[in-house]
Amino acid sequence: MKHAFPDDEIKPLSCTGRNLYNSNRGSIDEPLGNYSLTLVDAADTLVVMGEIEEFKKAVQLIIKNVNFDKDVEVSVFETNIRVLGGLLSSHFFSETYIPEYKGELLLLAQDLGDRLLRAFNSSTGIPYHKVNLKYGHFNQSKFTCTACGGTFLLEFGLLSRLLNDNKYEKAARKSLYALYERRSRINLLGNMINVKTGKWKDKYATIGSGSDSFFEYALKAYLLFNVKEYYIIFKVLYDSIVKYLFIFDLYLKMDMYSASLYSKYIDTLSAFWPGMQAMIGDTELSEKNFKSFVNLWDRYDGLPESVDVIAFNTVDHGYYLRPEIIESAYYLYQTTKNDYYLEFGKNFLNTLKSCCQVPCGYTSILDVRNRTLDDRMDSYFLSETLKYLYLLFDENNFVNRGNYIFSTEGHIFPIKLWERYDQLYSKNNSLFVKNYPNPVCKK
Ligand code: DMJ
DSSP: OTTTSSSSSEETTEEEEOOGGGSSGGGTTTTTTTSSSHHHHHHHHHTTTOHHHHHHHHHHHHHHOOOOOOOOOEHHHHHHIIIIIIHHHHHHHHHHOOTTTSSHHHHHHHHHHHHHGGGGOSSSSSEEEEEEEOOBBBBOEEEEHHHHHHHHHHHHHHHHHTTTTTTHHHHHHHHHHHHHHOOOOTOOOOOOEEEOOOEEEEEESSTTTTHHHHHHHHHHHHHHHHHHHHHHHHHHHHHHHHHHHETTTEEEEEEEOOOEESSSEEEEGGGHHHHHHHHOOOOOOHHHHHHHHHHHHHHTSSOOOOEEETTTTEOOOOBBOOOHHHHHHHOOOOHHHHHHHHHHEEEEEEEHHHHHHEEEEEOOEEEEEEEEEEBBBBBIIIIIHHHHHHHHHTTTTTHHOOOOOETTOOOOOSOOOOOOHHTTTTTGGGHHHTTTTOOOOOO
């Protein structure tokens, strides 16, 4: 806050801020939007860590400074998971911890939701990849990734229920179904799609980069809202992934039609999968997969962004402080209570301290082979990585005792008796009936 606010992120080596106007890292800079990204993304971590006074200050700053009426083009997916999700989670906690709170964060979330919604105006219902927050134009690129089209149900579903307006969840469902309906005969999805024609561009199935949170949201939307159709989508795809992608305790990229090997590279994002498997009780498979990532972690003292699993070399050599491996350790510890995961947590913490602690925070490693440092600390480091690490050890934390679900960005949403979508909107809910997903694969 001292060195970077109101910018989006801190450069932890040079102790300055960065935002959309000085972004220089191509697509990995997509989350930037000149909306104090790290503050919004990380506010609920303060509550998890018991820093309620700091949380109150953060909420005041968000209310006073953040607005979305800006001529900036942002990633619809990233803005949803990091900013809209952050606002919603902080909204819930503000209702509990800030007596004078009047719902200002929900109004901001509504405003942002309306701006993002404009990107869903495509012929398939799958959102354009980017949208201009002020004018609503979308980027001319017609391609987007599977996760980018299928990671809205939690945030948009909550917004619909909190505002009693079904338009958000309706758009999120339509996009999810549009992708699901385009699965192959063997129930695999591709990784990149044309939002205008609905044709796959990247015809390989993966649980990693570009697809990961699609599966996570189908499952978690079922858990949060108790809508069985979301579970059917999850289960149909999950079974095929385990059947066709799981080889040598890792999930490889396979051709979505023939299930033949597409690539021998795996990416660090796929380390979230064992955590999700632990959630559904597939512990044995989860532990096998998790140990493969621990082997990589031990070998490189960090998890390289991408690895060739046959040559056993790094392909993208950076470790960007990502949360997935510690997220999975957290879930596995919650379900097994095996000290192995606490030991891994200590190892993770020690590595972070020794490799990455710098004057103004923690920094990414540019190349794990020679330990050169970058000058970046992505907002998810505070929102996710440190949250899961903290919760792994703080067994009696209210989150571990309560009924909550984590969004893909680690935001905390209460599981309660949210009204089911079909009950709430049964009168005008043609989408629900018409597009009921068919779990039997198309011939
Ligand atoms: C986060 O923004 C989310 O976890 C997302 O689903 C995937 N990538 C980053 C963290 O690596």
